[in-house]
Amino acid sequence: MKYEPVIGLEVHAQLQTKTKIFCGCETKFGDEANTRTCPVCIGMPGVLPVLNRTAVEYTIKTGLATHGSINPSSRFARKNYFYPDLPKGYQISQFELPLCEKGYVEIVVDGEVKRIKLTRIHLEEDAGKNLHQSGGGASLVDLNRAGTPLMEIVSEPDIRSSEEASEYLKKLRSILRYIGVSDADMEKGNFRCDANVSLRPAGSKEYGTRAEIKNVNSFKFVQRAIDYEIKRQAQILEGGGRVVQETRLFDSEKGVTFSMRSKEEAHDYRYFPEPDLVPVAIPLERVEEIRKTIPELPDAKRERFARQYGLPEHDADMLTQTRALADYFEEAAKLSGQPKAASNWMMGELARLLNADGKDIEVCAITPAMIAGMLKLIDGGVISTKIAKTVFEEMYRSGKDAGAVVKEQGLVQVSDSGVIEQIIGDVMKANPGQVADYRAGKDKLLGFFVGQVMKASKGKANPDMVNELLKKMLSE
């Protein structure tokens, strides 16, 4: 039987506020253990939490940026469980009436736009950090992180493959960064993802039993964990077995998921309204003010890039992944008047060089003006596209513009027909056999001659002219 994966993702994104959600402790990390705490975030008796206005507004901003509706009245709830990193014995979270509900995020899969619906976005506090000492029979707890504001973003089970899951996460991260509410850095643990995965017979409307994969900490691992889970569940179902509802963890070294604990009792959280916090009811005017602070978002930018610059969906999607990349492209497109060529160079050579160095566009030595300058040299026939690649690499390394690189390295394209004819003559003289074969009808040898001539000219001969002159001289 063919099975269809049904996937829903829960993302925890750390908000980049200056202070914690319920107290004025700074949310700074890498500090010495237990130096960023106060009686509120370490759960001393008799203290009262006071809500951070910026954390609420960032969550509302995220809700608006993902087309959600903001609840006119929202409240907090206690989620009760015991764990050493949770000093109060409960986490202040939201249950009924979250800040935002019913939004969506658009992703591009195989050139098609697909909408992933969001169930809700709520605000909650993070827990501390446990350190497990090897041996010694004890664990250590650092509460610096306890009380850091987290936004939980819950998707509907609209995702159908690990690729879609990865695209969704990338888009979400991109939105959070565009609107400046979270740096959404997965490696730093500021953007964590739980995946609910189930299978159902293709075409069926009912959902199968799901497993929840917890805390996977990179985009690559999310994809691999989901792929493994799909395979695992398919094997169980094909063998006539039953998938158990449980929480699983991903072992990135072995590439497998494994059962963590039975979920039944662990999930009896006995939520109840938080008596220490009053309801939040942000006035509509304030919501509208927040809406005005949202810049053009990746989806709108992607559509505009496709429309205004005639870029394919895929290119438009790639170029709008970060604001810096999108701004860079627009500048290069404007200065060169050649958006398609600028996009091709950015997505090809530039992406390749940056990837190899693990660098971002923000620190790139090539400016948009330098791309425009190089495109003008190609357009004017000064350099060939092939030479341009060499020029581009040198620009990337030295930070010099195309004109300077071409001059320094003598890379000007040879478009003098006399010079090219002479090179062709030499190549023909050196390869009499191939000349005879070509003349006897082996047309395919033209490629060989082009290659030889380009090589002899150190890649500088104008390729169009080489082609034309070769055909002429070989048939004489």
Added chain:
Amino acid sequence: MKITKQEVEHVARLARLEFPEQEQERLTDQLSKILTFMETLNGLDTTGVAPTSHVLDIRNVMRDDEPVACLTQEAALANAPDKAAGHYRVPKIIE
């Protein structure tokens, strides 16, 4: 409303509470009485009454995102029954 002894045991376990057998029976009886008493409230007609989120009729109590001083590590750990290397020390968390 009746609550079973099993339910009382379950809730006690979730709350990390332990009771002797006799106490459990007494609590089961008392909790059942409390729940029965609460049922009286269900007799009220609450059509058109907004659910109460909080006993105080105020909303939007918030503070600005401005840092204030934290406790020193020494002060933070002063009440900890056990500590090591600037951390709270707890029984090993099983993995």
